[in-house]
Amino acid sequence: MTIAPAAGLSLKPQHYADAISDTAAGAWFEVHPENYMCDGGPRHAALAAVRDRHPLSLHGVGLSLAGDEAPDETHLAGLRQLVDHYEPFVVSEHLAWSRRAGVYHPDLLPFPRTQTALARITRHIDRTQEALGRRILIENPSLYLALKGHDYSEAEFLVSLCRGTGCGLLLDVNNVYVSSNNLGYSAETYLDAIPANLIGEIHLAGHAPDPTLGADLLIDTHGAPIDDAVWRLYRRLIARTGPRPTLIERDDNIPAYADLVAERDAAARILAVAQEAALVSA
Numbered sequence: 001m002t003i004a005p006a007a008g009l010s011l012k013p014q015h016y017a018d019a020i021s022d023t024a025a026g027a028w029f030e031v032h033p034e035n036y037m038c039d040g041g042p043r044h045a046a047l048a049a050v051r052d053r054h055p056l057s058l059h060g061v062g063l064s065l066a067g068d069e070a071p072d073e074t075h076l077a078g079l080r081q082l083v084d085h086y087e088p089f090v091v092s093e094h095l096a097w098s099r100r101a102g103v104y105h106p107d108l109l110p111f112p113r114t115q116t117a118l119a120r121i122t123r124h125i126d127r128t129q130e131a132l133g134r135r136i137l138i139e140n141p142s143l144y145l146a147l148k149g150h151d152y153s154e155a156e157f158l159v160s161l162c163r164g165t166g167c168g169l170l171l172d173v174n175n176v177y178v179s180s181n182n183l184g185y186s187a188e189t190y191l192d193a194i195p196a197n198l199i200g201e202i203h204l205a206g207h208a209p210d211p212t213l214g215a216d217l218l219i220d221t222h223g224a225p226i227d228d229a230v231w232r233l234y235r236r237l238i239a240r241t242g243p244r245p246t247l248i249e250r251d252d253n254i255p256a257y258a259d260l261v262a263e264r265d266a267a268a269r270i271l272a273v274a275q276e277a278a279l280v281s282a
Helices: 013-021 042-051 073-086 115-132 154-165 173-183 187-192 228-241 257-281
Strands: 007-010 029-031 056-060 090-094 097-100 103-109 137-139 168-172 199-204 208-210 214-219 246-248
Touching: 007 257, 013 042, 013 257, 042 056, 042 073, 056 073, 073 115, 090 199, 115 154, 137 154, 137 199, 154 168, 168 173, 173 187, 173 199, 173 214, 173 228, 187 228, 199 228, 228 257, 246 257
Parallel strands: 007 029, 007 246, 029 056, 056 090, 090 137, 137 168, 168 199, 199 246
Antiparallel strands: 097 103, 208 214
């Protein structure tokens, strides 16, 4: 399924009823497929009811694409089953690793961006897209320390992966802001290096200062309102790329549905301005 670029929300169980009754134009919802890799039950019933009314996106956290090992075949099969059933308009996964020697770690871990890593992750993305029978998007990570041994900047690495595999990019603007703050580079320069045609979806989320180090180390919490600095970067990005499906991502300190809708509406207004500008210049 394809939809016009619009603003969506991450779907949480406490908001199932709100999502089902939501009538906003272009509204869509995103879930972590790992939460639905089961047979039936109330979660599937609720998700099916949401899907009857709105487009869905599946945003994975468990494939460990940057790991030393190929994606787990059982996991891929479960994901394919969900994709076939719910027909999401986007399937995405993180550029990180979380599994090694059969052990899963509850985190999205970094890696050196080497030529060897590029070849390995290319194979893993190719296998994933083959197993799913469709293109996926990969998400840029949030980083907290400078690893040694990189052969590429992050933007160069992402572009190389997309061009080598045919995948697209889920560009998380909050992750760019957090990483640029923590590692000391320009978020604007990073965003400008990403070709617009590779961007299939955008994420916006909140962050928080580290309890000990404060603003010197920002943590990608997904547990706070979107920061003004992230909104500024988003406006700047959309002015260059034009509208892209944009998700308000919230995974902790879940507020009332109306609070999330207010952020979604703010993103929708920015998208509408960009759409109008595109029509005028056409």
